[in-house]
Amino acid sequence: MKYRLLCLDLNVVKSLLKKIAYLFAVLCIWQFLYVLGGCSDLIFPTPIQVVSFLWHACADGTLMSATWITIKRLILGYSVSVLIGIPMGILCSRFYILNAFVGKLVLGLQTLPSICWVPLTLLWFGQTDRAILFVVTMGSLWSLIASTESSVRQIPSLYIKAAHTMGSRGVDLWLTVIFPAALPSIITGMKQSWAFAWRSLMSAEIYVSTIGGLGIGQLLHYGREMQAMDQVMGIIFVIIAIGLIAEKVLFANVERILHKRWGFIKSSN
Amino acid sequence: MTETDVKICASHVSKVFTGGCHFIKVLDDISFSIQTGEFVAILGPSGCGKSTLLNMVADLEPCKEGNIIVNEYHTDQPERHRMMMFQEAALFPWYNVLSNVVYGLRFKKGLTNAERKTIASYYLRMVGLGHFERAYIHELSGGMKQRVALARALAPNPQMLLMDEPFSALDALTCEHLYKDVQKIWNMQHKTILLVTHNVREAVVLAQRVIVLSQRPGKILKDFPIQLPYPRSVHDVSVSALANELTHVLHVKGDDDYASCI
Numbered sequence: 191m192k193y194r195l196l197c198l199d200l201n202v203v204k205s206l207l208k209k210i211a212y213l214f215a216v217l218c219i220w221q222f223l224y225v226l227g228g229c230s231d232l233i234f235p236t237p238i239q240v241v242s243f244l245w246h247a248c249a250d251g252t253l254m255s256a257t258w259i260t261i262k263r264l265i266l267g268y269s270v271s272v273l274i275g276i277p278m279g280i281l282c283s284r285f286y287i288l289n290a291f292v293g294k295l296v297l298g299l300q301t302l303p304s305i306c307w308v309p310l311t312l313l314w315f316g317q318t319d320r321a322i323l324f325v326v327t328m329g330s331l332w333s334l335i336a337s338t339e340s341s342v343r344q345i346p347s348l349y350i351k352a353a354h355t356m357g358s359r360g361v362d363l364w365l366t367v368i369f370p371a372a373l374p375s376i377i378t379g380m381k382q383s384w385a386f387a388w389r390s391l392m393s394a395e396i397y398v399s400t401i402g403g404l405g406i407g408q409l410l411h412y413g414r415e416m417q418a419m420d421q422v423m424g425i426i427f428v429i430i431a432i433g434l435i436a437e438k439v440l441f442a443n444v445e446r447i448l449h450k451r452w453g454f455i456k457s458s459n
Numbered sequence: 460m461t462e463t464d465v466k467i468c469a470s471h472v473s474k475v476f477t478g479g480c481h482f483i484k485v486l487d488d489i490s491f492s493i494q495t496g497e498f499v500a501i502l503g504p505s506g507c508g509k510s511t512l513l514n515m516v517a518d519l520e521p522c523k524e525g526n527i528i529v530n531e532y533h534t535d536q537p538e539r540h541r542m543m544m545f546q547e548a549a550l551f552p553w554y555n556v557l558s559n560v561v562y563g564l565r566f567k568k569g570l571t572n573a574e575r576k577t578i579a580s581y582y583l584r585m586v587g588l589g590h591f592e593r594a595y596i597h598e599l600s601g602g603m604k605q606r607v608a609l610a611r612a613l614a615p616n617p618q619m620l621l622m623d624e625p626f627s628a629l630d631a632l633t634c635e636h637l638y639k640d641v642q643k644i645w646n647m648q649h650k651t652i653l654l655v656t657h658n659v660r661e662a663v664v665l666a667q668r669v670i671v672l673s674q675r676p677g678k679i680l681k682d683f684p685i686q687l688p689y690p691r692s693v694h695d696v697s698v699s700a701l702a703n704e705l706t707h708v709l710h711v712k713g714d715d716d717y718a719s720c721i
C-alpha cells in the first residue's frame with residue numbers, strides 16, 4: 191500500500207516536472223525570438239515583462255477582482271441560458287407546432303455571431319452590466335435550445351416502449367426515462383453552449399465598458415488603449431487559463447460520472 | 460376448456476402500414492386464441508409481421524382491422540399484467556441492474572421499497588445474476604442483459620409474458636441455458652407466454668403450440684401442436700424431427716406463396 195502511494199506520488203511529481211520543463215522551454219524560445227527579432231517592447235513584450243505584469247496585477251488585487259467580476263457575469267448569463275434553454279428545448283421536442291415556430295428562429299439566431307448583438311444591446315441597455323449579460327445569453331441560448339431539442343428527439347424509441355409496457359406514463363416517463371436517456375447528449379450541448387457563452391462574454395467585455403466594474407476583457411481592452419503589450423499578453427494567458435480550468439473542473443467531472451454510468455466511449459482525454 | 464380460459468383472442472386481424480405514397484400489407488386476416496397458461500410460439504420468416512402482431516397484442520401498436528381481446532377485456536393501454544421482452548434487452552443504462560428490475564415493480568400497489576428490492580433480487584438470483592445487482596448495464600454481456608430483461612419482465616408477476624425474439628442475438632450455448640431457464644420458470648409459474656421467433660428449433664423446444672406465419676403479408680399457414688414432454692433440449696431427436704417437419708411446412712407453403720406472388 192505504502193509502496194503504491196509512493197509510486198503515485200513519483201508519477202505526479204514526474205508529470206509536474208515535465209510540465210514545468212515544457213513551460214520553461216517555451217519561455218526560453220519566446221525570449222530568444224525577442225532577442226532575435228529586435229522589435230520594440232510596444233509590439234512584442236518579453237516573458238519577464240509579462241510575468242512581472244501578472245505579478246503586480248495579482249499583488250494589487252486588480253486581476254483577482256476582474257476575474258471575479260468576469261466569472262460572476264459568465265455564471266449569471268449562462269445560468270439564464272440554461273434556465274430558459276433546456277425547458278424550451280424540451281418543450282420544442284414535445285410540441286410539434288412550437289418546434290415548427292421556434293425551430294426556424296433558433297436556427298437563424300444560432301448562426302448569428304454573438305458580437306453582432308453588441309450594437310443592439312448598447313442601444314437597448316447602454317453601458318451597463320445588463321448589456322453584457324444580454325450578449326452572453328444571446329450567444330449561448332440558441333445553440334442550447336437546438337441541442338436539447340435534438341437530444342430529446344433522438345432517444346431510442348425502444349426505451350419508451352419498454353417503459354410503457356411497465357406502466358410508466360406522463361411526468362413519470364419524462365423523469366425516469368426520457369430525461370435520463372437524453373442527459374449525456376444534453377450535457378454535450380451544455381458544454382458547447384458554455385464555450386459560446388465564454389466567447390460572447392469576452393467580445394462583450396471588450397466592446398462594452400461598463401460602470402459595473404472592470405472584467406478581464408476590459409483589462410485587455412485598456413491594455414491596448416494604453417499600449418501596454420505586457421498587459422495584453424498577460425490577460426490573454428489568464429483568459430486561456432480560466433477557459434481551461436472551467437472545462438476541467440466543471441465538465442470533465444460531470445462527463446466522468448456519466449461515462450461510468452452510461453458506459454459509452456469518451457471521445458477526448 | 461371453457462370460454463373464460465381464453466387469455467388472448469385475435470380475430471380477423473389485418474395490418475397495413477402506409478409509408479408516403481405506398482402501402483405495405485403486413486398481416487392478413489390473422490385469427491387465433493390462446494388459453495390461460497399456454498405457451499405459444501409464433502414462427503415466421505423475417506419481415507412477415509411477427510413483431511407487429513406482438514406489438515398489437517401489447518397495445519404498442521393500434522389495431523384498426525379486426526380486434527384483439529386480451530383477458531376478456533378490450534385493451535386500450537399496455538398494463539403490467541402483460542410484460543414484454545424485446546429483441547434487444549431495452550434496459551436503462553442510467554440505472555444499475557437491481558434498479559432496472561425494480562423499475563417494473565414501481566407501480567405495484569401495496570409494496571414498500573424494501574419489499575420491491577427483495578422481490579427484484581429474488582428474480583435476479585433466479586436467472587443466475589445474484590452477484591450483479593450493483594453492476595451497470597454496460598458492464599454486462601449480451602446474454603446477461605437478456606437475463607436481466609427476463610428478470611425484469613417476471614418480477615411484477617404478470618399473467619402474461621410477450622417475448623419478441625429475445626434470444627436471437629445470443630450464441631447457441633447461452634440460448635440453451637436460457638431455454639432451460641424459461642422452461643423452468645414456465646413450469647413453476649404457468650404464465651401465458653407468447654413467443655415470437657424465426658428460429659424453428661427454439662419454437663419446438665419451448666412451445667406447446669406453434670403458429671406458423673407465411674411470408675409478408677403474414678397469414679397463418681398452420682397451427683402446429685408440439686406434444687413432447689418437458690423439459691426439452693435442442694439436442695433431443697424428437698425435437699429435431701419436429702423441427703424438420705416445421706421447416707418443411709415453412710418451405711413448401713412459403714414457396715407456393717412466392718409462386719402466387721410472381
Ligand SMILES: Nc1ncnc2c1ncn2[C@@H]1O[C@H](COP(=O)(O)OP(=O)(O)OP(=O)(O)O)[C@@H](O)[C@H]1O
Nearest residue numbers: 476478483485504505506507508509510511512657
Ligand atoms: N412503423 C412502420 N412503418 C412502416 N412499415 C413498417 C413499420 N413497422 C414495420 N413495418 C414493415 O412491416 C413489416 C413487418 O415488420 P415486423 O417488424 O413486424 O417484422 P418481423 O416479422 O418482426 O421481422 P424480424 O423477424 O426481422 O424481426 C416489415 O416489412 C416492415 O417494413
Ligand SMILES: [Mg+2]
Nearest residue numbers: 509510623624
Ligand atoms: Mg421482429
